[in-house]
Amino acid sequence: MSIEKQTYRAGPYKNVFAQAVKTGNVIHLSGQVGMDSKGKLGADMVEQTEIAYANIKHVLSEMGASLDNIVDETMFVTDMGEFMTKGEALLGARAKAYGGVPEVCQTVVQVTALVMPELKIEIKCVAHV
Amino acid sequence: MSIEKQTYRAGPYKNVFAQAVKTGNVIHLSGQVGMDSKGKLGADMVEQTEIAYANIKHVLSEMGASLDNIVDETMFVTDMGEFMTKGEALLGARAKAYGGVPEVCQTVVQVTALVMPELKIEIKCVAHV
Amino acid sequence: MSIEKQTYRAGPYKNVFAQAVKTGNVIHLSGQVGMDSKGKLGADMVEQTEIAYANIKHVLSEMGASLDNIVDETMFVTDMGEFMTKGEALLGARAKAYGGVPEVCQTVVQVTALVMPELKIEIKCVAHV
Numbered sequence: 001m002s003i004e005k006q007t008y009r010a011g012p013y014k015n016v017f018a019q020a021v022k023t024g025n026v027i028h029l030s031g032q033v034g035m036d037s038k039g040k041l042g043a044d045m046v047e048q049t050e051i052a053y054a055n056i057k058h059v060l061s062e063m064g065a066s067l068d069n070i071v072d073e074t075m076f077v078t079d080m081g082e083f084m085t086k087g088e089a090l091l092g093a094r095a096k097a098y099g100g101v102p103e104v105c106q107t108v109v110q111v112t113a114l115v116m117p118e119l120k121i122e123i124k125c126v127a128h129v
Numbered sequence: 130m131s132i133e134k135q136t137y138r139a140g141p142y143k144n145v146f147a148q149a150v151k152t153g154n155v156i157h158l159s160g161q162v163g164m165d166s167k168g169k170l171g172a173d174m175v176e177q178t179e180i181a182y183a184n185i186k187h188v189l190s191e192m193g194a195s196l197d198n199i200v201d202e203t204m205f206v207t208d209m210g211e212f213m214t215k216g217e218a219l220l221g222a223r224a225k226a227y228g229g230v231p232e233v234c235q236t237v238v239q240v241t242a243l244v245m246p247e248l249k250i251e252i253k254c255v256a257h258v
Numbered sequence: 259m260s261i262e263k264q265t266y267r268a269g270p271y272k273n274v275f276a277q278a279v280k281t282g283n284v285i286h287l288s289g290q291v292g293m294d295s296k297g298k299l300g301a302d303m304v305e306q307t308e309i310a311y312a313n314i315k316h317v318l319s320e321m322g323a324s325l326d327n328i329v330d331e332t333m334f335v336t337d338m339g340e341f342m343t344k345g346e347a348l349l350g351a352r353a354k355a356y357g358g359v360p361e362v363c364q365t366v367v368q369v370t371a372l373v374m375p376e377l378k379i380e381i382k383c384v385a386h387v
Contacts, residue, residue, distance in 0.1 A: 002326075003326065003327050003386050003387060005329065005361050007361055015359050016349055016360070016364065017331070017360060017362055017363060017364035018361060018362060018363055019363070020363065021329045021330065021361060021362060021363050023283075023329055023386040024283060024386065025152075025153060026155075026284075026329075026386070028329050028330035028363045028384065029363060030363040030364050030365055031364075031365035031366075031367075068131075068132065069132050071134065071150045071152055071155075071157050072150065072157035073146070074253070076365075076367045080242040080243075080244065084244075091145055101144050102145070102146060103134050103136055103147060103150060104146055104147060104150060105146060105147055105148070105149065105150050105157045105158055105159040106145065106146035106159050106160075107159055107160035107205075107251065107253045108160075108243075108244055109160075109205045109240040109242070109243060109251065110240055110241045110242035110243070111240055111241065111367040111368055111369055112241055112368045112369065112370055113338040113367070113368035114338075114366075114367060114368070115338065115342075115366055122365065122367065124332070124365045126157065128132050128152040128153065128155070129132055154281075154282060155284075197260075197261065198261050200263065200279045200281055200284075200286050201279065201286035202275070203382070209371040209372075209373065213373075220274055230273050231274070231275060232263050232265055232276060232279060233275055233276060233279060234275060234276055234277070234278065234279050234286045234287060234288040235274065235275035235288050235289075236288055236289035236334075236380065236382045237289075237372075237373055238289075238334045238369040238371070238372060238380065239369055239370045239371035239372070240369055240370065241370055255286065257261050257281040257282065257284070258261055
């Protein structure tokens with residue numbers, strides 16, 4: 001069956017996977033992490049969260065969408081203790097990115113590693129337009 | 130791009146995330162766990178599974194849907210050994226919740242922590258209406 | 259609310275979950291692993307990846323679709339070190355399965371166990387038709 005896809009590719013792995021794929025009114029995003037396009041890594045989970053949302057915002061803008069279009073978030077964290085301890089600051093950074101109360105579902109689980117040892121959080125989103 | 134969302138919010142984190150977001154004919158649900166609305170925690174993975182499905186059922190009913198609408202489940206468990214050992218009882222509780230053979234996809238992985246140390250299983254569902 | 263589902267069931271757990279559920283133009287797939295229908299397990303993560311994509315291809319073909327329909331992949335691996343060390347071979351096997359540059363999103367996280375101790379990778383896909 002044929003399918004029309006719109007993709008956004010960027011970064012060193014752009015031939016491996018797309019940062020976003022849109023089909024119909026659904027946009028799937030690859031998990032975004034706390035490293036910016038220049039390779040700068042957030043110092044802790046809060047800074048990495050800020051950078052991850054900046055990345056998500058950029059990817060969505062390349063697809064003609066914004067954070068308002070997100071319907072679902074899965075957060076993979078490497079240290080639930082840090083997630084809880086810094087929860088107020090982390091969720092504050094998230095609320096600031098969204099510009100208010102996010103209209104999204106959220107699931108948070110602790111995994112043992114992300115694609116680089118320095119990464120503390122990866123956020124996988126689904127958006128609808 | 131504008132998008133019309135229907136949300137259901139409940140619990141202490143209702144300003145952080147919605148329990149469900151519906152756009153078009155898709156309902157995303159936040160991961161549901163084995164603690165009921167009064168804070169009662171299931172004693173083992175089987176009881177937590179029963180409570181999680183009761184929570185999923187409630188969230189879906191608030192969206193005008195039921196377990197029959199679920200198309201995909203991801204189960205995050207903290208002890209795959211317990212999941213396998215108690216598999217018959219756990220899947221029995223699930224089949225009872227569904228009222229028969231579930232018409233859903235399923236993926237089960239072991240993570241190292243959920244949002245509270247006592248939690249043994251979190252079930253993330255996607256439903257279509 | 260009623261919903262029309264098309265499912266594909268196979269294997270020892272066919273009464274527990276479907277390998278794929280299609281509703282409208284979306285196909286959800288259960289996580290596929292590196293064991294074939296005869297119980298043969300891939301020797302390492304690369305071989306398991308080859309088998310997993312053969313399984314995904316088969317499941318999609320039963321739904322009248324192909325790997326070209328995949329929009330999103332989540333890879334759950336048990337050893338990120340092996341994933342990185344064997345990355346070229348693993349991604350080569352994946353590119354071969356796709357027959358070119360995959361037009362898909364990808365998220366990779368390390369979990370501590372899959373449903374069998376021998377499994378090294380599980381791939382959960384969403385496809386659109």
